[in-house]
Amino acid sequence: MENPYIPYPVEVIKIVTEVDTKDIKTFRFAFVNKEDEEKYKYIPGQFGELSIFGKGESPIGIASSPTQQGYVEFTVQKAGVVTSALHEMEEGTRMGLRGPLGNSWPIEYLEGKNIVIVGGGFAFTTLRSLINYMISGDNRKRFGKITVVYGARNPGLLIYKDELEAWGQRDDIDLHVTVDKGDSTWKGREGFVPTVCKEVAPSSENAVTVICGPPIMIRFTLPVFFDLGFSKEKIITSLEMRMKCGIGKCGRCNVGSKYVCKDGPVFSLAELDKLTKEY
Amino acid sequence: MEKRLIKKEALTGIIGKIAADTTVCAPVKVEDNVLFKVLEKGDEPLVTFANSKNAPKNFFFPRSEVMLRYTRTTKGMEFSGGEKEVGEAVLFGVRPCDTRSFVLLDMLFDQEKYKDPYYIDKRQKTTIVSLACAHPPYAACFCTSVDGHPVSSAGADVLLVDLGDQYLAEFVTAKGEKLLKYFGDAKADTAADEKKEAIAAQAEQEIKSHIPAKAIKPILDVNFEHPFWNTIYQKCLACGTCTFLCPTCHCFDINDEMKDGDGRRLRNWDSCMFPMFTKETSGHNPRTSQKERWRQRAMHKFKYYVDNFNAIACVGCGRCVKYCPVNTDIRKIVADISKL
Ligand SMILES: Cc1cc2nc3c(=O)[nH]c(=O)nc-3n(C[C@H](O)[C@H](O)[C@H](O)COP(=O)(O)OP(=O)(O)OC[C@H]3O[C@@H](n4cnc5c(N)ncnc54)[C@H](O)[C@@H]3O)c2cc1C
Ligand code: SF4
Ligand code: SF4
Ligand code: FES
Numbered sequence: 001m002e003n004p005y006i007p008y009p010v011e012v013i014k015i016v017t018e019v020d021t022k023d024i025k026t027f028r029f030a031f032v033n034k035e036d037e038e039k040y041k042y043i044p045g046q047f048g049e050l051s052i053f054g055k056g057e058s059p060i061g062i063a064s065s066p067t068q069q070g071y072v073e074f075t076v077q078k079a080g081v082v083t084s085a086l087h088e089m090e091e092g093t094r095m096g097l098r099g100p101l102g103n104s105w106p107i108e109y110l111e112g113k114n115i116v117i118v119g120g121g122f123a124f125t126t127l128r129s130l131i132n133y134m135i136s137g138d139n140r141k142r143f144g145k146i147t148v149v150y151g152a153r154n155p156g157l158l159i160y161k162d163e164l165e166a167w168g169q170r171d172d173i174d175l176h177v178t179v180d181k182g183d184s185t186w187k188g189r190e191g192f193v194p195t196v197c198k199e200v201a202p203s204s205e206n207a208v209t210v211i212c213g214p215p216i217m218i219r220f221t222l223p224v225f226f227d228l229g230f231s232k233e234k235i236i237t238s239l240e241m242r243m244k245c246g247i248g249k250c251g252r253c254n255v256g257s258k259y260v261c262k263d264g265p266v267f268s269l270a271e272l273d274k275l276t277k278e279y
Numbered sequence: 280m281e282k283r284l285i286k287k288e289a290l291t292g293i294i295g296k297i298a299a300d301t302t303v304c305a306p307v308k309v310e311d312n313v314l315f316k317v318l319e320k321g322d323e324p325l326v327t328f329a330n331s332k333n334a335p336k337n338f339f340f341p342r343s344e345v346m347l348r349y350t351r352t353t354k355g356m357e358f359s360g361g362e363k364e365v366g367e368a369v370l371f372g373v374r375p376c377d378t379r380s381f382v383l384l385d386m387l388f389d390q391e392k393y394k395d396p397y398y399i400d401k402r403q404k405t406t407i408v409s410l411a412c413a414h415p416p417y418a419a420c421f422c423t424s425v426d427g428h429p430v431s432s433a434g435a436d437v438l439l440v441d442l443g444d445q446y447l448a449e450f451v452t453a454k455g456e457k458l459l460k461y462f463g464d465a466k467a468d469t470a471a472d473e474k475k476e477a478i479a480a481q482a483e484q485e486i487k488s489h490i491p492a493k494a495i496k497p498i499l500d501v502n503f504e505h506p507f508w509n510t511i512y513q514k515c516l517a518c519g520t521c522t523f524l525c526p527t528c529h530c531f532d533i534n535d536e537m538k539d540g541d542g543r544r545l546r547n548w549d550s551c552m553f554p555m556f557t558k559e560t561s562g563h564n565p566r567t568s569q570k571e572r573w574r575q576r577a578m579h580k581f582k583y584y585v586d587n588f589n590a591i592a593c594v595g596c597g598r599c600v601k602y603c604p605v606n607t608d609i610r611k612i613v614a615d616i617s618k619l
Pocket of ligand 2: 517
């Protein structure tokens with residue numbers, strides 16, 4: 001019997017410090033056994049359990065896209081036991097990875113539609129996966145217009161800076177990067193995400209919004225999209241609950257009858273309306 | 280179905296014979312408690328007892344269980360082994376409510392998509408010999424309110440029914456039939472069947488506690504925010520006794536433990552009644568007080584499990600009622616919900 005609790009062995013092959021405060025890093029892993037990579041077929045929006053023997057496990061959204069082969073990436077903020085141990089790691093270290101877990105961004109539903117991506121802070125990770133997936137080669141044709149609004153508190157806290165730069169050069173992404181407050185070198189936009197969304201005002205015609213960020217950003221951004229005519233079915237987000245097993249057994253992460261680890265983490269606002277507000 | 284009759288005094292001997300051939304877990308008196316444990320030399324299995332204090336779920340889902348092991352290498356910590364294989368075993372003397380709890384736990388641990396190998400392995404290799412409650416032992420028993428019955432064979436491989444002067448042994452499954460050889464060859468006749476039916480009807484009559492457990496699901500569906508929840512939790516100590524003794528509670532934590540260069544990952548029972556259960560690293564806790572935790576316990580048993588598996592996650596064993604230190608009574612909570 002396949003044991004879903006035993007992690008695949010992986011090796012840290014690249015570490016990128018994403019932010020000036022140095023507490024957010026992107027870890028690139030390669031599978032020690034090539035056949036495990038075949039088994040780790042994921043879809044943007046899914047997550048994995050990063051497993052450090054002796055420390056524990058943490059559920060982290062997959063930040064790379066399945067179109068990027070040979071590795072998987074996770075962007076992790078240093079928080080408690082496991083994530084701190086991870087931040088101490090060096091390239092070449094071996095650890096474990098479970099998954100892929102959870103549902104995913106609803107790719108089939110998104111196909112043929114205009115996609116509005118709204119991200120705040122480092123919760124941008126699985127949105128980055130989705131963007132890279134949508135713009136990879138022939139995939140781009142399967143989606144309509146892509147609008148991205150991404151914000152951080154200040155320029156030093158923006159993650160994936162090189163990629164933002166590259167996306168900015170493309171004419172098939174309408175990219176709006178904003179910071180709450182700029183600094184002397186910042187030439188881009190200033191303003192909060194909800195305000196920028198209002199200015200950009202993406203059309204709700206045949207469009208879906210995918211949004212991830214701090215609760216406060218989401219709270220102020222949603223009304224903007226309602227005003228633009230997006231229905232609750234067409235606004236999609238990802239939930240977070242404390243997790244352990246990641247496969248709907250340990251009973252920890254339920255919101256109403258749904259386990260966020262197994263039935264989520266991705267839900268539309270319409271689906272969330274049917275659940276309790278306990279998250 | 281194969282059926283046998285055995286003499287009352289023969290039962291202990293039969294258990295002894297099975298225990299000589301395979302691992303047997305049975306109720307044993309330990310100090311003042313009746314507990315399920317693996318029979319060792321000199322242990323006297325009980326055949327007349329009310330019910331065990333601990334639920335036999337411990338046998339398939341131990342309170343603490345090694346999931347995997349690892350060891351330090353030059354590359355860092357590396358996996359060094361999975362769970363240890365268990366052998367075949369017989370779980371003897373399980374009351375019908377507890378036997379049914381395995382059917383409920385199977386729904387969770389043995390789902391189509393994710394299978395829990397630790398639970399399933401032990402479950403598949405274990406034969407359950409259930410002991411019907413000819414006389415339901417406690418005033419707090421309410422199995423008949425939650426789809427159970429004191430003489431039910433649901434989940435059992437063998438069901439033993441005390442007919443007064445002898446036991447009727449029903450070999451419900453093929454797994455159970457493998458134990459036939461221990462039970463002699465006195466085949467049961469229709470008189471025994473009739474006697475069993477009469478005992479079952481009588482036992483059902485003897486259950487005095489009835490609660491509207493099946494009626495409250497639609498009420499729970501729409502009353503998550505009801506002020507009723509403000510009234511049930513104040514005295515709760517968050518001790519977790521109710522969940523640890525409950526045969527259907529399955530929540531667990533996963534913890535790592537290291538000694539020198541070697542370590543292991545364990546799963547340990549956890550409880551939704553504990554404040555830390557849902558607390559995130561950031562400090563955010565979606566269930567901030569015992570109110571939310573009690574609501575979770577009630578909702579999980581009588582609504583969420585029904586939503587997900589079409590079954591109530593309570594077998595009416597009454598343990599939580601009997602052992603709650605502050606006398607919180609889930610029967611009263613269910614009754615009160617039915618009046619909302
Ligand atoms: C679906 C999902 C995706 C996530 N994606 C990311 C991401 O991309 N980047 C990132 O930095 N963080 C992410 N998180 C949050 C991250 O899981 C927690 O910050 C992390 O588990 C803290 O672990 P720790 O061991 O460092 O902290 P400790 O406080 O030592 O945590 C103890 C354990 O509790 C559990 N736990 C504690 N807080 C959380 C939490 N908020 N969510 C889930 N489990 C928790 C974990 O099992 C953890 O190991 C995500 C959470 C979820 C549920
Ligand atoms: S046994 Fe009683 S006091 Fe203890 S957690 Fe359960 S309800 Fe609360
Ligand atoms: S909730 Fe109480 S009565 Fe019901 S199965 Fe659990 S311990 Fe027994
Ligand atoms: S993390 Fe265990 S049930 Fe969701």
